[in-house]
Amino acid sequence: METALQTGSPAALPRSARFDGSIVAVALAGVCTFLDVYPTQALLPSLRRIFHAGEIEISLTVSATTLAVALAAPLVGLLAERVGRKRVIVPALFGLCIPTALAATATSLHALIFWRFAQGLFIPGIIAVMIAYIGEEWPAKGVGFAMSAYVSGTVLGGFLGRFIAGQASTYLGWRWAFIALGALTLTGAVAVWRWLPPSTNFVPSTSATSSLRAGLSHFSNRRVVATFGMGFCMLFTLVGTLTYANFYLANPPFRLNAAQLGSIFTIYLLGLVVTPTAGRYLDRNGFRKTILLAYALAVCGLLLTLRASLPVIIAGLALLSSGMFVFQSTASTQVGIVAGRARSSAAGLYVTFYYAGGSLGAIIPGWFWIHGGWPATVAFLTVTPTLAVLLGFLSSRPSEPPPQHSEMIIPVE
Secondary structure, three states, rough: OOHHHHHHOHHHHHHHHHHHHHHHHHHHHHHHHHHOOOOOHHHHHHHHHHOOOHHHHHHHHHHHHHHHHHHHHHHHHHHHHHHHHHHHHHHHHHHHHHHHHHHHHOOHHHHHHHHHHHHHHHHHHHHHHHHHHHHHOOOOOOHHHHHHHHEEEEEHHHHHHHHHHHHHHHHHOHHHHHHHHHHHHHHHHHHHHOOOOOOOOOOOOOHHHHHHHHHHHHOOOHHHHHHHHHHHHHHHHHHHHHHHHHHHOOOOOOOOOHHHHHHHHHHHHHHHHHHHHHHHHHHHHOOHHHHHHHHHHHHHHHOOOOOOOOHHHHHHHHHHHHHHHHHHHHHHHHHHHHHHOOOHHHHHHHHHHHHHHOOOHHHOHHHHHHHHHHHHHHHHHHHHHHHHHHHHHHOOOOOOOOOOOOOOOOOOO
């Protein structure tokens, strides 16, 4: 099986071999990447105490990574168009292990932020490039299965990163969180290197200039730009809520520790159910009805967190996350529809806007948290999903038929 996986395309492999090797590699790539994107969210109150810093300054341990992802995504996309998919994915995974482990050596908050930024520089090499790899290497009838495996991996990785960090920090110390995550990422990188088949359908770009020109052309398409804005607003809302909810729940009357905060992110596993369900709902009911459903879930979830009851708050965070998963599934499909051509560059730009929203979402709500506490933060965070819906309506036409799934699905994280 190993020889076949190393020499053949997934399209040419029997179903059992695809499942045992390449599908597992695709899923592990998603898991290992998102282990390292948001683990500090569960550690924010602890890091605030350790480094004697304010909430906004500590939140930079989240936004530094997402900012680096946003900055590096377009450049990595151009590189992958020239050298190939696996030749970017595997080195990016091995490279990600280095700053993840070195974050454990940080002796100051600034050093920790630096290593978190360095982590983010490697992440687009997996996120954006894996999407293109799946679209090229799997036959049309197998793309959905492979993409579902990848998206499921990203959801599981997003949960495990926060959960493992919380548990390790509480019982062993915060440095062990990064050591554990670095070791897991290295293990996954070796598995992906061994099991992910080389690209066989990749056609290298002959000109970086033409690729860049195709990418810039998307900014003249009003519907594409509006969809980029949707992605920005979605991750802004999700990261802002989950970042400052940690401070809220670490304060009286809840006083949750890092392990308990990490456990709350079990709600992320809802994405394993919500994302495929959202796709079916989208196919049946169309784009506009789907984003209105996402908006209702998100806003109701936010409002529920205003109740001073831990079970109700957790339910609210679960509803909010579900709404964001529906938004994300819908917007990523819409990108493939409205872009028309140069979809890979559209995907890269979507990733840039998406993670730029996450970067600012970890910082800007801090002003409302400092001056008005959790109620003011929630009030502010209801604005961005509202804006996402308005942009969604701008990106669609009332007369268009319900969209069919594009092969391009962006990670839900």
